[in-house]
Amino acid sequence: MQPQVASQELYVLHGVSSVQEQEILQQREYIDQIDRQIMDLVNQRALHALAIGRCKQAGGLPEFNPGRESELMRRLLELNRGPISDLGLKQIFGEIVSACRAVQRPLRVAFLGPEATFSHQAALSHFGSSCDFAPLATIVDVFEEVSRGHAQVGVVPVENSSEGGVSVTLDQFLQSDLQVCGEIYSRVRQMLISREDAPEKVRTVYSHPQALNQCRAWLRRNLPQAALVETSSTAAAAKLAGQEDGVAAVGGELTARHYGQPILAADIQDNPHNMTRFFVLGRQGCPPTGEDKTSILYLAAHQPGSLYKSLAHFAERGINMTRIESRPAKDRAWEYAFFLDCQGHMDEEPLRSALAALTAEVPRVRVLGSYPAGDPGLAV
Numbered sequence: 001m002q003p004q005v006a007s008q009e010l011y012v013l014h015g016v017s018s019v020q021e022q023e024i025l026q027q028r029e030y031i032d033q034i035d036r037q038i039m040d041l042v043n044q045r046a047l048h049a050l051a052i053g054r055c056k057q058a059g060g061l062p063e064f065n066p067g068r069e070s071e072l073m074r075r076l077l078e079l080n081r082g083p084i085s086d087l088g089l090k091q092i093f094g095e096i097v098s099a100c101r102a103v104q105r106p107l108r109v110a111f112l113g114p115e116a117t118f119s120h121q122a123a124l125s126h127f128g129s130s131c132d133f134a135p136l137a138t139i140v141d142v143f144e145e146v147s148r149g150h151a152q153v154g155v156v157p158v159e160n161s162s163e164g165g166v167s168v169t170l171d172q173f174l175q176s177d178l179q180v181c182g183e184i185y186s187r188v189r190q191m192l193i194s195r196e197d198a199p200e201k202v203r204t205v206y207s208h209p210q211a212l213n214q215c216r217a218w219l220r221r222n223l224p225q226a227a228l229v230e231t232s233s234t235a236a237a238a239k240l241a242g243q244e245d246g247v248a249a250v251g252g253e254l255t256a257r258h259y260g261q262p263i264l265a266a267d268i269q270d271n272p273h274n275m276t277r278f279f280v281l282g283r284q285g286c287p288p289t290g291e292d293k294t295s296i297l298y299l300a301a302h303q304p305g306s307l308y309k310s311l312a313h314f315a316e317r318g319i320n321m322t323r324i325e326s327r328p329a330k331d332r333a334w335e336y337a338f339f340l341d342c343q344g345h346m347d348e349e350p351l352r353s354a355l356a357a358l359t360a361e362v363p364r365v366r367v368l369g370s371y372p373a374g375d376p377g378l379a380v
Helices: 018-059 066-079 086-104 118-127 139-147 167-172 209-214 216-222 234-241 253-258 306-315 351-361
Strands: 108-112 132-136 153-160 179-187 191-193 204-207 227-230 247-251 263-265 275-282 292-299 321-328 336-343 364-372
Touching (some): 066 179, 118 132, 118 179, 118 253, 132 139, 139 275, 153 179, 167 321, 191 234, 191 253, 204 234, 209 216, 234 247, 234 253, 306 321, 306 336
Parallel strands (some): 204 227
Antiparallel strands (some): 153 275, 179 275, 191 247, 191 263, 292 336
């Protein structure tokens, strides 16, 4: 049935013919009808989510299922025919899933704070805004919050594409029994945040040392007159930028929005491809989804060729290793733990047999988790 175009429009569309105006009004009526249908369907979805929540509670099952959410999103993206981009669709359905999850109980997400930092942005992009977000002072605090059951999941940085691994996160796995149940890729897009209306008025730039380093060439080229001052976080820098004249901060778009500060210049990072990878911490494992990664911690024997032999178990089976890094073992001098990421799930071949062979050969092996692989191409 054709929608009826409202004849009592209270506004006039300037610069278009009457035929075009009628077409625009008709299309808007279509959109209004579709919006009502979407609202009804989303509420129906929430009712089903609520029923699932009751079943989980009755059966003593975990509230959060990262594998299911990842599989759902992957299937939706495979069905997408546009014109909405995959990233746009992911953001829309991410918020729908988040809102439906919240009718059961809001997911408590611990992250490296403060609010409006890149860790907060990563948590928002992955879990949606309908969560109980808990900013914590240190990475160690995030591990402890999840270990004690005060948060269902935690988000911590594990590596940066330009600067390498985050040693504090890796070291925590040497003593924590938490599982990795997801990964998040987040683009590092730095903004110059200031209430000044021109760069030449900026005399001081505040930010976290890492953020300043990521923009040092741009700042030297565009703000040669400005002193660079380190702060504890990009959020602390944004607060200062809102309080003092002649001051700017370097931080993300979320930081600027959160503190109500204007963006004087966008994308000032020296490396446009810079990206940070985050781990999602939890207390339960993830079943196979078909597109998984596995993170492993192991100690190799202190003898010639031991590292080569341990890695050969993966190479011989055609398993793609995406990252390897070593850290001091902490509990013994001059011993090293190796952190390895590879494609595949620990419960499926060929990774299952590779892990069995590795376990039989080295002093210690711990699978940190098998989890749905993230997509750097959909990073926000």
